[in-house]
Amino acid sequence: MPDRAPSQPPPETQTKEKDALSEDTVYPVYIYERTCQDIFDYCLREAQRKPPHEALGVILGFRRQWQGTKYVRVTDWATGQVESSMTYARFTPEGILEYRLALHDRYGSNPHTPRVIGLWHSHPFGGNPQFSSTDLNTFFKTPFCAEGNVFFLIDPLSRFFKVYMLRRSNESDALQLERVEWCTYLPKVPVGTVPSDELEGSLEGGV
Numbered sequence: 001m002p003d004r005a006p007s008q009p010p011p012e013t014q015t016k017e018k019d020a021l022s023e024d025t026v027y028p029v030y031i032y033e034r035t036c037q038d039i040f041d042y043c044l045r046e047a048q049r050k051p052p053h054e055a056l057g058v059i060l061g062f063r064r065q066w067q068g069t070k071y072v073r074v075t076d077w078a079t080g081q082v083e084s085s086m087t088y089a090r091f092t093p094e095g096i097l098e099y100r101l102a103l104h105d106r107y108g109s110n111p112h113t114p115r116v117i118g119l120w121h122s123h124p125f126g127g128n129p130q131f132s133s134t135d136l137n138t139f140f141k142t143p144f145c146a147e148g149n150v151f152f153l154i155d156p157l158s159r160f161f162k163v164y165m166l167r168r169s170n171e172s173d174a175l176q177l178e179r180v181e182w183c184t185y186l187p188k189v190p191v192g193t194v195p196s197d198e199l200e201g202s203l204e205g206g207v
């Protein structure tokens with residue numbers, strides 16, 4: 001896990017209200033802390049198989065804008081059946097159906113359902129992971145090639161968690177995959193209005 005203090009993403013909607021957070025730098029990517037930990041732990045379990053296996057899943061969240069700065073809030077993840085080895089991971093058709101059904105079960109017709117905004121996968125080698133040409137081909141094709149989509153590359157054995165985003169420097173430029181700054185965030189709970197025992201429950205409840 002990154003050695004960084006959790007921060008808060010900007011508020012969900014544009015507001016004129018004075019908010020201490022708005023004075024902070026806006027990171028390109030905010031990852032809900034438990035989502036970050038769960039993805040990492042999942043990758044670690046797969047890496048500890050004999051032989052180690054790559055792990056793969058989808059990233060769920062929202063593309064947002066705060067005072068002209070685009071950022072992404074990652075709120076959840078999902079996976080399904082994958083064909084995988086030490087150097088390879090791909091969803092099976094059943095796996096795609098499986099994660100879509102899981103999301104439907106989780107969110108139903110909730111209008112605030114997060115969208116698939118990228119992929120995460122692991123390279124379980126215990127080194128500094130780099131994308132393969134196959135990885136890059138996937139990211140630059142439908143359905144993943146879209147501005148603001150994010151991709152995590154994790155090596156759970158060496159504890160690397162790298163975050164990349166498809167961005168363009170100018171409106172006319174082609175999309176480029178850039179490694180970006182990120183941080184985790186905790187659920188925002190109104191302080192002093194919730195009894196501590198209920199607060200614990202709501203934190204457990206998650207997103």
Ligand SMILES: [Zn+2]
Pocket residue numbers: 121122123130131132135
């Ligand atoms: Zn890869």
